[in-house]
Amino acid sequence: MPVATKDVLRLATVGSVDDGKSTLIGRLLVDTRLVADDHLDAVAAASERRGVGDLDLSFVTDGLRAEREQGITIDVAYRYATTPTRKLVIADCPGHVQYTRNMATGSSTADLALVAVDVAAGLKEQTRRHLVIAALLGVRALIVAVNKMDTVEWSRAAYERVVDDVGALARVLGATSVVAVPVSALHGDNVVERSTRAPWYAGPTVLEALEASDAGAWERSCGSRLPIQWVLRQGGGGRSYAGLVSGEALRVGDAVTLLPAGIETSIRAIRYGGRALDEAAVGLAADVELDHETDAGRGDLIATSPLPRVTRELEATVCWFGDDPLDLRGRRLRLKHTSRTTPVRVRALEGRIDVGSLEVTDADALATNEIGLVRLATAEPLVVDDYREDRVTGSFVLVDEATHATVAAGMVGRPPFVTVRR
Amino acid sequence: MTALAPPSTTPGLDHLDALESHALFILREVVAECERPVLLFSGGKDSAVLLHLAAKAFAPQGLPFPVLHVDTGHNFPEVLAFRDRAAARVGARLIVARVQDSIDRGRVPDPGDLASRNRLQSVTLLDAIAEHGVDAAFGGARRDEDKARAKERVLSFRDEFGQWDPRRQRPELWRLYQGRVNPGEHVRAFPLSDWTELDVWQYVAREGVDLPSIYFAHERPVVARDGMWLAVGEFVRPRDGERVEERTVRFRTVGDATGTGAVLSNAHTIEEVVAEVAAATVSERGATRGDDRFSETSMEDRKREGYF
Ligand SMILES: Nc1nc2c(ncn2[C@@H]2O[C@H](COP(=O)(O)OP(=O)(O)OP(=O)(O)O)[C@@H](O)[C@H]2O)c(=O)[nH]1
Ligand SMILES: [Mg+2]
Numbered sequence: 001m002p003v004a005t006k007d008v009l010r011l012a013t014v015g016s017v018d019d020g021k022s023t024l025i026g027r028l029l030v031d032t033r034l035v036a037d038d039h040l041d042a043v044a045a046a047s048e049r050r051g052v053g054d055l056d057l058s059f060v061t062d063g064l065r066a067e068r069e070q071g072i073t074i075d076v077a078y079r080y081a082t083t084p085t086r087k088l089v090i091a092d093c094p095g096h097v098q099y100t101r102n103m104a105t106g107s108s109t110a111d112l113a114l115v116a117v118d119v120a121a122g123l124k125e126q127t128r129r130h131l132v133i134a135a136l137l138g139v140r141a142l143i144v145a146v147n148k149m150d151t152v153e154w155s156r157a158a159y160e161r162v163v164d165d166v167g168a169l170a171r172v173l174g175a176t177s178v179v180a181v182p183v184s185a186l187h188g189d190n191v192v193e194r195s196t197r198a199p200w201y202a203g204p205t206v207l208e209a210l211e212a213s214d215a216g217a218w219e220r221s222c223g224s225r226l227p228i229q230w231v232l233r234q235g236g237g238g239r240s241y242a243g244l245v246s247g248e249a250l251r252v253g254d255a256v257t258l259l260p261a262g263i264e265t266s267i268r269a270i271r272y273g274g275r276a277l278d279e280a281a282v283g284l285a286a287d288v289e290l291d292h293e294t295d296a297g298r299g300d301l302i303a304t305s306p307l308p309r310v311t312r313e314l315e316a317t318v319c320w321f322g323d324d325p326l327d328l329r330g331r332r333l334r335l336k337h338t339s340r341t342t343p344v345r346v347r348a349l350e351g352r353i354d355v356g357s358l359e360v361t362d363a364d365a366l367a368t369n370e371i372g373l374v375r376l377a378t379a380e381p382l383v384v385d386d387y388r389e390d391r392v393t394g395s396f397v398l399v400d401e402a403t404h405a406t407v408a409a410g411m412v413g414r415p416p417f418v419t420v421r422r
Numbered sequence: 423m424t425a426l427a428p429p430s431t432t433p434g435l436d437h438l439d440a441l442e443s444h445a446l447f448i449l450r451e452v453v454a455e456c457e458r459p460v461l462l463f464s465g466g467k468d469s470a471v472l473l474h475l476a477a478k479a480f481a482p483q484g485l486p487f488p489v490l491h492v493d494t495g496h497n498f499p500e501v502l503a504f505r506d507r508a509a510a511r512v513g514a515r516l517i518v519a520r521v522q523d524s525i526d527r528g529r530v531p532d533p534g535d536l537a538s539r540n541r542l543q544s545v546t547l548l549d550a551i552a553e554h555g556v557d558a559a560f561g562g563a564r565r566d567e568d569k570a571r572a573k574e575r576v577l578s579f580r581d582e583f584g585q586w587d588p589r590r591q592r593p594e595l596w597r598l599y600q601g602r603v604n605p606g607e608h609v610r611a612f613p614l615s616d617w618t619e620l621d622v623w624q625y626v627a628r629e630g631v632d633l634p635s636i637y638f639a640h641e642r643p644v645v646a647r648d649g650m651w652l653a654v655g656e657f658v659r660p661r662d663g664e665r666v667e668e669r670t671v672r673f674r675t676v677g678d679a680t681g682t683g684a685v686l687s688n689a690h691t692i693e694e695v696v697a698e699v700a701a702a703t704v705s706e707r708g709a710t711r712g713d714d715r716f717s718e719t720s721m722e723d724r725k726r727e728g729y730f
Contacts, residue, residue, distance in 0.1 A: 230480075
């Protein structure tokens, strides 16, 4: 059975409303012939019915009725594409500030941000907000599609202005790779097909840049982490602990600590789908047996050193999505971190991040879609790493106790790129 | 820093392992967080894969939830036989909710014997969810199937009327799936969200997942209607001017027998199906689902009403 194994790149589109993210993805998929014939026919028919030309490429991903009526993306669309060299998981995110929570949803699992910037409009506040959120979420590889080059007669100076502005911000935000491409998503220049309109540009097309990106290869500095999801009872009275391995691979014989209890033991056996393994790779939903019989359960965490810390107090960065502001007297909240959920209180609101200046300024409350620094106190101890060390043990969400709605994305620690002004 | 979901860039974990692990993770997470899950089982390939994954997620114990089949009454006999066999193999408790009962009780109008009952299923499904106090229903839907599904969360919230509101989906960050709801509300959980049709078939091949025979090429009397090949049988009769032909076909999806088309195919083995799917230029619903052709947003509209 030839099952070609291709490495996967997860990307999210980011950038301000109308800068051309959906058109760019539509163009990418259409020009690589990765849209099914019937889907393309349906896009053409919908374009005609709505009087937006022969083929509105944004309709490839803007699939909801309201999106097509308003010509705007409301929620993330996921598309799966296989190029000759790799698999792409594409999250086409909305640009409108009102739907920032959906952009964060799409970016939280991305390895790379495909940034669309309208060359005529330049770097807008909303683009900055998206770049800051992507950076907070740990997305450090950027491909910048400087779009709508057709509207500035392919002006090299206009292109370079955007590249300089985005590049400067990306450097401050700690991006590890930034590739800029002058494109016209509408006309298909430099997306899949190389354009003849910019003889001064010798770099890759958007597709080439995606195929060449090594964004999937994250450096890892922490140990292995297995947050216990579920206890499986094995024949003969044994128990094994199921969870998804993060950080580093886990091996039979590894010395581990069960947290928050702090019990030291080692890995006796690893299984996957009933099969015994010597090693569980990162991302495997394995189950493990420990040498020490303990009463470990859901919410506990098995770790190798360097160990995460156990705490009831968190310094964290949050993106607030609730309809009502976040303040110290607000609604009752719950925090979900790995497989543990606990009541939580906001101890202190240390400030709001201004996405323009990257300064933290005093704030009594965070409005919808604002980003701030908080101190939280949880009812139960959590086992955490800084988000920068481990995306799994460093992330949490806040949940409204009454409605069960998810109202914030949280990251343990503070972003290095903000300065606190008092 | 650790790469996230599905981290198939990790050496040692191939694409199918990553998809499978993510699905096992979702299954376990929902079972841990919700009180009364069920697994929606249509007898199609996606639900067969889902059931296979569910059995894996909780082995060596049995399934910690029952399996619910919404029976339109318009079934392919091979699929009903498969349903019973598949549920028995994993020792699942099978609940059957019948659209016919909804019709008999006056919950939905009787569209007539030969009309599609696809849309009516939503009422039967929501009634069953209410009757059994279900707060989480696993489904085999994939985002590559349809443009509305492409927008849906892995855990998708349904209000007390069973409705999906695509404008007000809960944020879903990282893999922190959050399934709690108030009484009367529920979530749909889609462990196969990130799988494509080709992934499903490659996985079926790798794991030897049992499927109904109609997924493989066979001879069958069909009529051409609405640009599809419909299987002539109890629920599809030739209309005036339609010619019944004997063709070698297979099904790419399994739904209400009145509205599910077959495709001409010589793919008799799993390997041949994988090759056929890899080369397909028409989507599976485009090739086989009559009811998705009538309006631009038919799937979105059905989903808003509580459809799978
Ligand atoms: N002239 C020109 N217009 C473009 C180009 N790319 C996109 N547009 C137009 O810009 C408008 C917005 O495009 P979209 O792709 O919907 O923008 P978006 O970034 O996805 O918008 P949101 O998702 O709502 O944030 C549409 O009218 C497009 O046709 C381009 O390269 N040149
Ligand atoms: Mg868009």
